[in-house]
Structures are given as structure tokens and as C-alpha cells.
Amino acid sequence: xxxxxxxxxxxxxxxxxxxxxxxxxxxxxxxxxxxxxxxxxxxxxxxxxxxxxxxxxxxxxxxxxxxxxxxxxxxxxxxxxxxxxxxxxxxxxxxxxxxxxxxxxxxxxxxxxxxxxxxxxxxxxxxxxxxxxxxxxxxxxxxxxxxxxxxxxxxxxxxxxxxxxxxxxxxxxxxxxxxxxxxxxxxxxxxxxxxxxxxxxxxxxxxxxxxxxxxxxxxxxxxxxxxxxxxxxxxxxxxxxxxxxxxxxxxxxxxxxxxxxxxxxxxxxxxxxxxxxxxxxxxxxxxxxxxxxxxxxxxxxxxxxxxxxxxxxxxxxxxxxxxxxxxxxxxxxxxxxxxxxxxxxxxxxxxxxxxxxxxxxxxxxxxxxxxxxxxxxxxxxxxxxxxxxxxxxxxxxxxxxxxxxxxxxxxxxxxxxxxxxxxxxxxxxxxxxxxxxxxxxxxxxxxxxxxxxxxxxxxxxxxxxxxxxxxxxxxxxxxxxxxxxxxxxxxxxxxxxxxxxxxxxxxxxxxxxxxxxxxxxxxxxxxxxxxxxxxxxxxxxxxxxxxxxxxxxxxxxxxxxxxxxxxxxxxxxxxxxxxxxxxxxxxxxxxxxxxxxxxxxxxxxxxxxxxxxxxxxxxxxxxxxxxxxxxxxxxxxxxxxxxxxxxxxxxx
Numbered sequence: 001x002x003x004x005x006x007x008x009x010x011x012x013x014x015x016x017x018x019x020x021x022x023x024x025x026x027x028x029x030x031x032x033x034x035x036x037x038x039x040x041x042x043x044x045x046x047x048x049x050x051x052x053x054x055x056x057x058x059x060x061x062x063x064x065x066x067x068x069x070x071x072x073x074x075x076x077x078x079x080x081x082x083x084x085x086x087x088x089x090x091x092x093x094x095x096x097x098x099x100x101x102x103x104x105x106x107x108x109x110x111x112x113x114x115x116x117x118x119x120x121x122x123x124x125x126x127x128x129x130x131x132x133x134x135x136x137x138x139x140x141x142x143x144x145x146x147x148x149x150x151x152x153x154x155x156x157x158x159x160x161x162x163x164x165x166x167x168x169x170x171x172x173x174x175x176x177x178x179x180x181x182x183x184x185x186x187x188x189x190x191x192x193x194x195x196x197x198x199x200x201x202x203x204x205x206x207x208x209x210x211x212x213x214x215x216x217x218x219x220x221x222x223x224x225x226x227x228x229x230x231x232x233x234x235x236x237x238x239x240x241x242x243x244x245x246x247x248x249x250x251x252x253x254x255x256x257x258x259x260x261x262x263x264x265x266x267x268x269x270x271x272x273x274x275x276x277x278x279x280x281x282x283x284x285x286x287x288x289x290x291x292x293x294x295x296x297x298x299x300x301x302x303x304x305x306x307x308x309x310x311x312x313x314x315x316x317x318x319x320x321x322x323x324x325x326x327x328x329x330x331x332x333x334x335x336x337x338x339x340x341x342x343x344x345x346x347x348x349x350x351x352x353x354x355x356x357x358x359x360x361x362x363x364x365x366x367x368x369x370x371x372x373x374x375x376x377x378x379x380x381x382x383x384x385x386x387x388x389x390x391x392x393x394x395x396x397x398x399x400x401x402x403x404x405x406x407x408x409x410x411x412x413x414x415x416x417x418x419x420x421x422x423x424x425x426x427x428x429x430x431x432x433x434x435x436x437x438x439x440x441x442x443x444x445x446x447x448x449x450x451x452x453x454x455x456x457x458x459x460x461x462x463x464x465x466x467x468x469x470x471x472x473x474x475x476x477x478x479x480x481x482x483x484x485x486x487x488x489x490x491x492x493x494x495x496x497x498x499x500x501x502x503x504x505x506x507x508x509x510x511x512x513x514x515x516x517x518x519x520x521x522x523x524x525x526x527x528x529x530x531x532x533x534x535x536x537x538x539x540x541x542x543x544x545x546x547x548x549x550x551x552x553x554x555x556x557x558x559x560x561x562x563x564x565x566x567x568x569x570x571x572x573x574x575x576x577x578x579x580x581x582x583x584x585x586x587x588x589x590x591x592x593x594x595x596x597x598x599x600x601x602x603x604x605x606x607x608x609x610x611x612x613x614x615x616x617x618x619x620x621x622x623x624x625x626x627x628x629x630x631x632x633x634x635x636x637x638x639x640x641x642x643x644x645x646x647x648x649x650x651x652x
Contacts, residue, residue, distance in 0.1 A: 005307050007314040009339050012297065012321065015223035015255045017101055017170060019057065022314050023335045025050040026301055026323035027105045027173065027227075029061030030365065033075050039087035044094050045377035046365065050328050051100035054335030058095045059103040059173060059323075060088075066156035068126050069149060070108035070181065072115075075363060079106065079160035085167055092168035101170035103225065106160045106214075108153055110181030111142045112264060130181075131190040131197055144192060150206060153181070158213035171223035171255075174210060176246075178229060178273055179264035182207045186228075186246055187263075188238055204249050211253040223255040225299070230259040230286030233272035237263060240286050244293045251294045258299040258323065259287035268559060274326075275303030276560035277351040277436045278531075288318035299323050305330065305349040305439065307338035329355050329367045347446055350439035354639050357554035368639040369443055371403075371646040382650070385412040390477035390652055394418065395466035395619065398426020400630035400641030401482035402447040407649035408480070409457040416474060417451065417458055420465035424448050426484055427631075428638075430506040434532045440638075466615075471622030478625035480648050481616050482641065485609035485631035490520070494581030500603045503529065513538060514601020518586045520578055522549040526606035527561050527570075533604075534568040541571040541598050543578060543588055552636065573598075609635035627651065 003009050009021045030043040039060075050058045063077045063084075064070050077084050088104070095102040111130030115138070128136075129145035136142055145153075161172050176182035184190065185206045190197045196205050214224055228250075230243040247257050261283040262273030275282045280303040287300035300319035304310055305327035313319050327334055330349040337346050347369050354368035365374035372379055389412045394405045397419030405417045423429065428444040431437040451458055464470070471479060487502045489495060503525055505511045517533050519526045522544025534540045542549070542565075549572060550558045565572060575591040585600035609631065616628045629644030 003339055004341060004343070005311040005338055008307060008311045008322070010314075014171065014297065016221035017223055019101065020099065021054070021056045021335060021339070022321045023055050023310070024103075024299065024321055024323040025055040025058040025100075025328050026325040027059045027061035028325045028329070029076060033077070036083060037074070037076065037078050037081070038084050039077065039091055041090075042374065042377045044087070044091045045380065046374065047091055048094040048098065049332040049376045051095040051098035053328065053332035054339060055100055055328065056335075057101045057103050057171070059105055060091055062105050062107050062175065063160065065106050065108055065160040066153050069129050069145075069153065070110070070113050070156075072109035072112040076107075079163055080156060085163065088164070088167040088169075092170075096168065096170070102168065103171045103173055104164040104167075104169045105173040105175055105227070106157055106164070107175035108156075108181040110145075110179075110184045111136065112179070115140050131185050131187075132192045147194065147196070150196065154206070154209045154213050157210045158217040161214040162217040165218050165222060171225060172214065172218065173225040173227055173258065174214060174254075176207055176226055176228045176250075177258075177260045178227075178262055182210065183229060183263065187232070188242065200245065200249075204246070207250060208253065211250060215253065224253070225256040225258050226250055226254040227258040227260060229261050229263060229273075230283065230290055231261055232263040232265075233261050233269050234263060234266040237265075240289050243286060244290055247290045247294050247298075251296045254296060256297050256299055256321065257290065257294060258301065259283070259290050259319075260301050261286055268563060270556055271560045271563065273302075274353075274356070274556070275351065276353070276557065276564075277439070278560060278564050279303070280305075280351060281309060284313060284318055291317065291319060297321060301325075303349075303351050305334070305351075307334070307343060307346070326351065326355055329365075329373050330369050344449055345446070348439040348442050350437070350443065352440075353554040353556040353560070354637065356556055360555065366639060366643075368637065369642060371643040386652060389413055391475070392416070392478050392480065392649075392652060393466065393471060393474050393476035393623065394480045394482065395615075396420075396426065396482035396484055396630075396632070397424035397460070397462075398482060398484055398630065398641060399428060399444065399447060399638055400645035401426070401480065402451055402645070403642045404480045404482060404629065404645030404649045405458050406447070406450045406454065407646050408652060409454045411649060411652065413457070413649075413652060415454075415458045416461065416476070418461045418464040418466045418470070420463070420483075422462050424451065424460070424462070426641075430503050433506060433511060434528070435535075436531070437528070466619065468618045468622055471619055476623045478627070478652050479619055479623040480645065481619050481626060481628045481632055482630045482645055483612045483615045483632045485611050485635035487605065488608045488610050489605065490578065490607050492578050492580055495605070497581045497603070499601065500581065500605055502605050505604070512602075513604070515539060516585070516599055516601045517541070517604060518543060518598045518600040518602075519604045519606055520586065521606035521608060522546070522572065522574065523606060523608060524550045524553040524557075524561070526604070527553075527565060529604060529606060530570045531561070531564050531568060534565075534570050541573065541600075543573050543576050543586060543598060545575070545577040547575050549574060611635050625652065
């Protein structure tokens with residue numbers, strides 16, 4: 001069959017393995033494992049879904065090779081614990097039975113081990129070891145790792161690799177990037193005085209010893225992938241020229257050089273390692289440059305979710321392999337759909353960081369656009385069709401309503417989907433003009449296509465608000481209420497001024513904003529819109545009454561938003577309360593009582609949204625079963641709408 005992406009789906013040889021395509025499921029550690037730090041059946045099902053979806057290689061992500069000195073987080077499998085073998089073997093077998101190869105990432109956290117961090121408290125009383133004595137930013141002393149411990153760690157890498165092979169893994173990845181132990185030793189910052197620091201050759205010594213020991217453990221022909229940071233991505237950090245030297249130094253010892261970016265020393269570098277919605281594919285250039293200087297295959301990674309972009313990367317020679325992680329959370333079947341010519345069925349990751357937001361808190365897995373993530377095992381045995389076909393009225397054609405309608409139709413129900421406005425899409429329609437939200441808009445278009453393709457079981461009625469009278473007329477067996485939320489209008493003098501617009505202004509084909517825009521409200525919507533307005537050349541000021549901004553954003557997306565606002569020069573005024581709209585602009589008062597006038601041609605009111613509880617209340621008696629979902633329950637993120645719509649349809 002003809003394939004639209006011939007280079008992406010061309011085979012490639014790594015060691016003794018012939019890979020069926022160039023798509024790797026990149027390391028994606030499960031944040032929720034059992035108390036023994038072994039994989040649960042649910043974890044195995046998560047990785048298996050990636051293999052079933054068509055990736056050539058599926059990587060389980062971080063494992064700890066030396067628990068005593070190398071563990072920084074409580075949810076990483078411990079390779080020096082023999083009891084880890086059964087669950088790892090289960091995972092490797094589950095991946096391989098779908099025609100993919102299984103890979104395991106081996107790592108040591110170095111100076112980040114055995115100290116408190118964002119994810120956990122200190123995990124042991126062992127000293128934290130790094131290349132050199134130092135005091136970390138939290139005031140904790142880091143000790144220079146003695147050579148005796150270095151040799152232990154080298155042996156631990158070899159033993160872990162041997163265990164991975166025994167468990168059925170087909171290749172291993174050695175983690176030498178992102179500021180973990182090997183990176184710490186390779187970095188120009190390593191100036192220790194013995195044979196493991198100072199000169200470039202000495203800094204590379206530990207990595208060479210690890211790679212030699214791993215090769216000895218796994219034997220010839222067993223592929224070794226090495227993950228490195230092509231550049232550190234922080235002020236004063238090394239750039240790609242140093243990354244090239246690292247790659248050249250290790251190329252004879254590995255089968256694949258995996259070029260990532262960033263270092264944990266600076267928290268803001270997280271959005272370099274994991275590119276945000278503002279910079280998709282920002283790290284491809286590093287792989288492309290390093291590939292010019294080495295003879296072994298090179299992999300690239302970083303916010304990639306578009307098969308056309310992946311094809312261009314391979315076809316142009318920027319890299320030999322693309323590694324994707326978040327894209328396969330949004331749609332584990334991305335490789336299969338791309339190969340089969342079903343590109344318009346792909347759900348593209350929008351890089352919102354919802355998947356990572358829970359790791360520091362509840363440590364469960366989720367995706368804003370894919371409600372099945374983390375639920376693969378429980379959903380696997382769900383009957384394809386509902387026992388009884390029902391007549392279902394879905395009120396609201398936003399993402400939650402459309403997801404509910406699609407799921408209900410696929411379960412064998414007859415659906416009437418009513419939308420009060422003249423088009424489907426809900427609040428996503430306000431994102432149409434914003435380039436960095438293009439994947440969110442693409443999700444809307446995907447949902448609309450899926451609704452249209454189910455025209456035999458989904459009847460769409462636009463311009464039709466659902467009332468109790470309409471519900472009585474239709475007489476459904478069930479109502480899924482996804483009627484959304486409405487803007488909060490703050491009770492300040494002048495709020496009805498003609499210069500005041502709401503976020504709904506962005507629904508218009510040609511939204512109108514003056515040169516000077518004051519955004520009233522520093523939540524996520526206000527901040528993201530301020531970035532777009534600044535990109536349009538507007539003078540933008542955000543006024544927020546609280547002491548923080550984007551409080552409703554996932555923690556890592558908030559970092560990305562802050563960096564982008566700073567880079568573009570968006571003026572952010574916190575602890576500042578609007579008191580009136582005057583002829584000149586917005587009058588506000590600071591926490592200290594000072595009154596400030598912000599001149600404005602347009603005032604964008606983004607003071608938040610209020611759930612339409614009154615509409616839901618009207619519908620509660622409209623059917624034997626009524627399921628409110630999304631913003632009409634609690635105004636919030638798209639995750640709650642999509643997940644609520646999906647599971648409400650399963651409950652029918």
C-alpha cells in the first residue's frame with residue numbers, strides 16, 4: 001500500500017534489531033506504582049497500548065540502578081531489587097506481543113538523589129553524591145562521590161542492563177542527560193581534581209566506564225541507546241558545540257544517540273526539555289547539528305505530534321528516529337493511524353502539561369484530551385455495545401458534549417446533540433485565531449469530524465438551546481448536560497462601556513482590539529490571550545486582584561506562560577483590584593491603597609467563568625438519567641469536560 005510518510009515508516013537496523021518504523025515511544029515513567037515500586041497490571045496495560053498503537057519501540061522510562069545513592073523519586077522501579085523482575089518481564093512481554101521492541105531506561109540521579117524535591121521528601125539517610133562538593137540551592141550539602149562509590153555505580157549499571165535483558169527487553173537506554181549523574185560528570189562544571197574531572201577526557205571517563213560495563217553485560221548486537229542533552233538550555237550552560245563533543249566521544253560505544261536538551265539545575269529548563277505549546281519541536285535543531293558529526297543513528301525528541309513534521313525530520317536528514325511521549329498519551333494509535341492514511345483521526349497533543357500536573361501531588365496519569373489514559377486495563381474488557389440502546393439527549397456541543405455524543409453513539413445509543421449557537425466547538429471556538437493553540441483547535445475539528453461520521457446515530461441540532469420543554473418533547477431516556485459556563489461580569493462602574501469586550505470576542509471572524517489593551521483578570525485565559533495580543537503588536541497590561549497569576553494552569557504550563565509573557569513584555573500587575581472604567585481606561589487600586597490608571601483602547605474582561613447551574617437544574621427532571629459534565633458542574637479545564645463526557649456516556 002502507498003504510505004503518505006514513506007521515510008517515517010521505513011525500517012532501520014539497530015544492532016541485531018530491524019525496526020519496523022522510525023517512531024519510538026519515548027520514556028514515560030508511570031507516576032503511580034505499587035508500594036514495592038514494581039509495575040502494576042495497570043502500568044503494563046499503559047505501555048502495551050503504545051505497542052498496540054504501532055510504535056516500533058516502547059520505552060518504560062526511568063529505573064534506578066543503584067538505590068542507595070541514586071534514587072530521587074519514590075515511583076521509579078529499583079533495578080537492584082530482585083523482586084522487580086516479574087513486573088518488568090510482564091511489561092516486556094506485553095510490548096513484544098504487539099510487534100514492538102521493549103526498551104528500559106537506566107539512570108542514576110546523582111546530586112538530586114536523597115534530597116527533598118518537588119515530588120517527594122528525602123528517601124533515605126544516605127549522603128547525596130555528585131561530582132563535587134557543593135551546596136545546592138536549598139542549602140543542602142552535596143558530597144563528592146568517592147571513587148569506591150563510582151565503581152559501585154558502574155557495576156550497578158551493568159547489573160541493571162543484564163537484568164533488563166533477562167526480563168526480555170530488546171535494548172536499553174542509558175540516561176546521560178537532563179542533569180542526572182552522567183550528565184553531571186560530563187558537564188564543563190565538573191572540576192573535580194582526580195581522574196573523573198577537570199579535562200574533557202576525565203569528565204567523560206565515568207560515562208565510558210558505564211557504557212563499557214553495559215556492553216559487557218548485554219553482549220554484542222544488543223542495542224544501547226544513549227540519552228544526552230544536546231545543549232543545557234540555561235544561561236551559562238553548554239551549547240551544542242559541547243554536545244557534539246560528547247556525542248563524538250561515545251559514538252563508538254552505542255547504537256543510537258538520543259538528543260534531548262536541558263538540565264535540572266534551573267527549574268525553568270523544564271520547558272526546554274519538555275517543549276511547551278509556544279515552542280513545539282524546539283530541540284530538533286540540536287539533533288540535526290549533532291547528526292552531521294557522528295556516524296551512528298540519531299534520535300530527536302521534544303513536543304512532536306504531527307506525522308508530517310516527523311516525516312520531514314527523517315526525510316531531510318535531521319534525525320533518523322523521532323521519539324514521542326506526550327503525543328502517545330493524547331493518541332496511542334498515532335503511528336497506526338498515520339501509516340493507514342487516517343491522519344484526520346489523530347488527536348494531537350496540545351502540550352498543555354495536564355499529563356504532568358499531578359505528578360508532584362496525586363501521582364496519577366491523565367491527559368486533557370484522552371480520558372482513557374491510565375484506565376487501559378479497566379476499559380479493555382468493557383463490552384463494545386451497551387446492553388440496551390437508549391435515546392440520549394446531549395445538551396451542549398463543546399468538547400464535553402461532543403465526546404459524550406461520540407462515545408454514546410459508539411456504544412449503540414441514538415443521540416440528539418443540541419447546541420445553542422450556530423456551530424459546534426464551545427469555548428474552543430475562542431482559540432481559533434491563536435497560533436499556539438492550533439492543536440487545541442485541531443481537537444475541536446477532530447471531534448466535529450467524528451460527530452459527522454456518525455450521522456446515522458447522532459442527530460445534530462444547531463441554534464437549539466435545551467430547555468425543559470424541549471426535553472419533554474424529545475422524551476429521552478438520558479440527558480447529558482454539557483451546557484458550559486458563562487463569563488463573570490464584575491460589578492464595577494463602567495463595565496458596560498463599549499470598549500469592554502469579553503473572551504467571546506475571539507469567536508468572531510475578525511476580533512477587534514485597540515492598540516492599548518488592558519486584560520482584566522490574570523487567570524490562564526487572560527494570560528494566554530495577553531500573549532496572543534502581544535504577538536499582534538498590542539500594548540498589553542494584565543490586571544489581577546490576587547497575588548498570583550494563572551492559578552488555574554497546570555504547574556509546568558504556568559512556567560511556560562510566565563516565560564512567554566516575560567519574553568514578550570506583557571505587563572503583569574498582581575494584587576491590583578479594578579475599581580472603575582473611566583473615559584481614559586481602567587482605574588485600579590493596589591494592595592497598598594495606591595490608585596493607578598491604566599490607559600486602554602480595549603478592556604478585555606477575563607474575570608473568570610461561572611457554571612450554568614440554573615440550566616442544569618432545569619433539566620434534572622427531564623429524563624430518568626441526567627448527567628451534568630464539564631464546565632456546567634464546575635468551570636475549569638477541558639480535561640474535566642472531555643473526561644466527564646466520556647464516562648457519562650459509558651454509564652448509560
